[in-house]
Amino acid sequence: MKVLLVNGSPNRKGCTYVALKQIQDTLSEENIDSEIYHVGHKDIRGCIDCRKCSELGKCVYDDEVNSFVEKAEEFDGYIFGGPVYYGTINPTLTNFMTRVFFSSFFGGKRIFRLKPAAAVASARRAGTLTAIDTINRFFNWGEMPIISSTYWNVIYGSKAEEAMEDLEGLRTMTALAKNMAWFLKIKELSLKEGIPLPEVSK
Numbered sequence: 001m002k003v004l005l006v007n008g009s010p011n012r013k014g015c016t017y018v019a020l021k022q023i024q025d026t027l028s029e030e031n032i033d034s035e036i037y038h039v040g041h042k043d044i045r046g047c048i049d050c051r052k053c054s055e056l057g058k059c060v061y062d063d064e065v066n067s068f069v070e071k072a073e074e075f076d077g078y079i080f081g082g083p084v085y086y087g088t089i090n091p092t093l094t095n096f097m098t099r100v101f102f103s104s105f106f107g108g109k110r111i112f113r114l115k116p117a118a119a120v121a122s123a124r125r126a127g128t129l130t131a132i133d134t135i136n137r138f139f140n141w142g143e144m145p146i147i148s149s150t151y152w153n154v155i156y157g158s159k160a161e162e163a164m165e166d167l168e169g170l171r172t173m174t175a176l177a178k179n180m181a182w183f184l185k186i187k188e189l190s191l192k193e194g195i196p197l198p199e200v201s202k
Helices: 015-029 064-072 091-106 128-141 167-192
Strands: 002-007 033-038 077-085 117-123 154-156
Touching (some): 002 015, 015 033, 015 167, 077 128, 117 167, 154 167
Parallel strands (some): 002 077, 077 117
């Protein structure tokens, strides 16, 4: 079982990374493999709703989005994290997720369907709940079970050193990782017991 953790922050080792690394370390303790995928420093343009993905099977803009969709298919769970910009999630992650989910769905690849996912947000002060709500909408649309924690999946700080001092935030990430691991193990067991996934709705 493998979990893909997407770092949507332009800062590779900033506050979002602190949260994702805490999750990754806990997943490892639960014998779940994981990988942190940094995309926040990329130049990701937004979706233009051209629907070419329905013809090509991938986004018409052949960049990080298409390579990610191919990679993501191999994973069993996902965590998308990013920083708050002006009260919501940063634009790069928004553009990235919009095109990833849009092109994979309309391109005929239901790679995220019924795979668990979680949203993580980092901020100096405010906007984290709006950011999480924004990310969660992609999961709802993608027919993905949303994994929660003991509190909102947020960590606070304006730099990594401050985020590492947010003990409640770190504990929240630990609980999130344990819940993700539990769900993945239950899902794997159910499939072994012959309980099939629901049929795809048209």
